[in-house]
Amino acid sequence: MEPAHAEIEHVWPRDGRIRIVGAVVGMPPAAATLALRNRDRSRTVLRCPATVNGRRFDGSFDIEIVTAATTSARDVWDLHPDLPGQAELRVGRHLDDTADKKRIMTFPAQSHGFSRIRPYSTVKRNLSLICERATT
Template identity: 45%
Template sequence: MGLQQVKPHAEIEEIWPRDGRIRLVGRIHGLPRDDAAGDWRLVLTRRAHADRRLRYDARLKGDRFESELPIDDLAAPDYAAVEEWDIHLTDGRAQLRAGRHLDDIRGKKKILVYPEQRTGNLGVRPYYTVKDNLSLECRPGGAA
């Protein structure tokens, strides 16, 4: 079976959840090389409140990127039982969803489990969605 056509995205290659931070390493996939230049930022969007966004610098070298975020920034007083943050990489023109689509592993949501970190009374962990995109899950009180 051949590779399916995959739209431009931020292909995640490494996830490092530790020491109160989440570090992401990957590469920009599907954009012409000239379009991958410029100032890129990692953007987290709170799914239940799309107007709530967090932005972090992303370091680029060629098409490879690296960024990290402190989990303390994810704390909010109005959390439901589970809150999710979607992750994108943007240069202000293109907005690329972060995910892992080029590795032949489908259904990562049920296969790959990352450790939870705690900040105050909040448990935070990266996870893959049913579409193999990367998001963050936050649970007040931690995992059930």
């Protein structure tokens, strides 16, 4: 049995936004916000509205809020469906049969000002964002 998480169906990095569509798995479907936690500064959390309809989970945000909160040249943001008392739930893809997600499931980068932001699959099959700032 996979741990409780939001199983990704689609990720849409386009038109200045990133949208994540999936299904809540292994817990009561109550997540109503999508939290972006900075991997190096775990107290920096961005919250975005999400909708839960039955088990369906749909959250999205402007890339602008991420680029604005990115302070170093290269920040990684982990995605969590936010539930009271269960902050470490992740957004990932665990229920299909492909192993090497980091290589197979790739997404394009979007630019905002001098920043580029790109969703990527982690080696643990979760979804994170990488935000890079041009340092010139």
